Amino acid sequence: MKRLSTLVVALLAAVGAHAAEVQVAVAANFTAPAQQIAAEFERQTGHKAVLSFGATGKFYAQIVNGAPFEVFLAADDTTPARLEKEGQAVAGTRFTYAVGTLVLWSAKPDFVDAKGDILNKGSFNKLAIANPKTAPYGAAAIETLSKMKLLAAVQPKFVQGENIAQTFQFASTGNADLGFVALSQVFKDGKLTAGSAWIVPGAMHEPILQDAVILGKGKDKPAAQAFLDYLKTPRAHAIITSFGYALR
CATH class of the missing domain: 3.40.190.10 (Periplasmic binding protein-like II)
Incomplete structure (x- = not known):
């Protein structure tokens, strides 16, 4: 021994x-x-x-x-x-x-619909987005909004995070009604962990x-x-x- x-x-x-x-x-x-x-x-x-x-x-x-x-x-x-x-x-x-996968997410249940139509309706005050110059998820969000022809309409509502972590913090604490974040921040083991979301189709951005x-x-x-x-x-x-x- x-x-x-x-x-x-x-x-x-x-x-x-x-x-x-x-x-x-x-x-x-x-x-x-x-x-x-x-x-x-x-x-x-x-x-x-x-x-x-x-x-x-x-x-x-x-x-x-x-x-x-x-x-x-x-x-x-x-x-x-x-x-x-x-x-x-x-x-x-x-x-x-x-x-990675981009998602439009809100901490509020039933606030973001499964097709992202809330962006067209404009029924929100603030939209969190990561700095597109330094954060690829922010650049993907800009691409998505441009493809939807909504960038000019929603840009005045932007709350910009330094990175995707700060962007998620804005959305999760209510400083923004919703935000473009990484799916990994709100998803675990095949399901959404909280709130409501639209998973952005990959064809909407690079x-x-x-x-x-x-x-x-x-x-x-x-x-x-x-x-x-x-x-x-x-x-x-x-x-x-x-x-x-x-x-x-």
């Missing part, structure tokens, strides 16, 4: 010696699944993913200015590609980890392809590669799809 205990301690010490932290910049829409994935990742590998959440555009500016992030989970595919082209990301590591990439500071870091590898596992995929994302 004593010999077995000694062996277990030795094995744990060996795992601890190789465990490391990885600094991960995560698009705000992916907050909930990223937290769950990080917890599973640590249990499975011993590595710890230290997560920071924000707008993709702002993360880009921080990364090019030397922020210590080693992995980037963006809300689009163009920003990681740009970082790769500029030599700020490791070539060949980029892939689409999730495909696909929200969300890419992951290892950044320059994560090059040759085993924990960074391990985190990206874990994102491709069946367990990570199950978590991602449970929040309403699609896989590519």
Whole structure:
């Protein structure tokens, strides 16, 4: 028994010696699944993913200015590609980890109809939207409103969030009657968690392809590669799809 205990301690010490932290910049829409994935990742590998959440555009500016992030989970595919082209990301590591879905949502039950006709009726005071210059979900919302020929009519009612997390906060606290948010923020295990919503058809905007990439500071870091590898596992995929994302 004593010999077995000694062996277990030795094995744990060996795992601890190789465990490391990885600094991960995560698009705000992916907050909930990223937290769950990080917890599973640590249990499975011993590595710890230290997560920071924000707008993709702002993360880009921080990364090019030397922020210590080693992995980037963006809300689009163009920003990681740009970082790769500029030599700020490791070539060949980029892939689409999730495909996002835009939703028009209100914390009020039965307020948003299943076809989004409330936008035509205009029976609301404030509409929350993420900054389209830095948040891909905000850009998708602008595309949707433009396609519906409603942008000019509803623009005076905009309440703009810095990122999709703040946009959701505006809608969830009543500072806005409704908002264009990520489905992952209001959806879990196949159902809406609260309020009422219109899931925006994908044809209304460009696909929200969300890419992951290892950044320059994560090059040759085993924990960074391990985190990206874990994102491709069946367990990570199950978590991602449970929040309403699609896989590519």
